[in-house]
Amino acid sequence: MLILPAIDLKGGKCVRLLRGDLDQETVYGDDPVAMGRRWVSEGATFLHVVDLDGAVQGEPVNGAAIAGLCASLSIPIQVGGGVRSVERAGVLFGMGVDRVIFGTAALEEPEIVVDACRRFAGRIAVGIDARGGKVAVKGWTETSEVEAIDLARRMQDAGAARIIYTDISRDGTQEGVNVEATAALAEALEIPVIASGGVGSLDHIKSLLPHEESGIEAVIVGRALYTGAVKLRDAIALDNETADERR
Numbered sequence: 001m002l003i004l005p006a007i008d009l010k011g012g013k014c015v016r017l018l019r020g021d022l023d024q025e026t027v028y029g030d031d032p033v034a035m036g037r038r039w040v041s042e043g044a045t046f047l048h049v050v051d052l053d054g055a056v057q058g059e060p061v062n063g064a065a066i067a068g069l070c071a072s073l074s075i076p077i078q079v080g081g082g083v084r085s086v087e088r089a090g091v092l093f094g095m096g097v098d099r100v101i102f103g104t105a106a107l108e109e110p111e112i113v114v115d116a117c118r119r120f121a122g123r124i125a126v127g128i129d130a131r132g133g134k135v136a137v138k139g140w141t142e143t144s145e146v147e148a149i150d151l152a153r154r155m156q157d158a159g160a161a162r163i164i165y166t167d168i169s170r171d172g173t174q175e176g177v178n179v180e181a182t183a184a185l186a187e188a189l190e191i192p193v194i195a196s197g198g199v200g201s202l203d204h205i206k207s208l209l210p211h212e213e214s215g216i217e218a219v220i221v222g223r224a225l226y227t228g229a230v231k232l233r234d235a236i237a238l239d240n241e242t243a244d245e246r247r
Helices: 032-041 052-057 063-072 086-095 104-108 110-119 148-158 179-188 202-206 209-214 223-227 232-246
Strands: 002-010 013-018 021-029 047-051 077-080 099-102 124-131 134-137 142-147 162-167 193-196 216-221
Touching: 002 032, 002 052, 002 063, 002 232, 013 032, 013 223, 021 032, 021 223, 032 047, 032 063, 047 052, 047 063, 063 077, 063 086, 077 124, 086 099, 086 110, 099 104, 099 110, 104 110, 104 124, 104 134, 104 148, 110 124, 110 148, 124 148, 134 148, 142 148, 148 162, 148 179, 162 179, 162 216, 179 193, 179 209, 179 216, 202 232, 209 216
Parallel strands: 002 047, 002 216, 047 077, 077 099, 099 124, 124 162, 162 193, 193 216
Antiparallel strands: 002 013, 013 021, 124 134, 134 142
């Protein structure tokens, strides 16, 4: 299972939110590139980056920081937040981004995602952020009546390479991932699922490992890394140890 450190960008700084509330942010650094290099030095092999301002405004805001990360780091990066057009996806790929994440557009303008999946086959992910099982959009500021699992199936049919699932009620709380909902989603799909929201300990990561065979291929870790509750090297070692046990 891949461990993806998260870098959330707001005003050019690295922040973490509590349950997606933009008014409950903690700033962990004003140099995203330095933060990215830190995670690489600790063993990260893939990075998860979100333009929080872009997610709310519906257009890219932290493009300079994203470009800097792509130019400075040797590992692949997936980026989401404010990606509402095929053209924007193309710009990100041009910067060196490895995988682009569509969120709000998947619900409101699914034809855009279909087109993006056609043009950039295998490189488009869809971020499904749920509140009470319902899809939230526009930087989590609005909640729809659409069930997360229904949207995930539609995006799979559209050609998405994977789904990134976040339970908003857990995000930033370090109370643990919603394993049950994430596993149920993975079992309902044929494409991989990336778990997100709530990791606060190595045990939380360990609770996901039995579900790898069901399709949970990775987990995004944010606040727990920044507070030191989880050490990246320990998380990577935990996964390696579990893999060795299975062999």
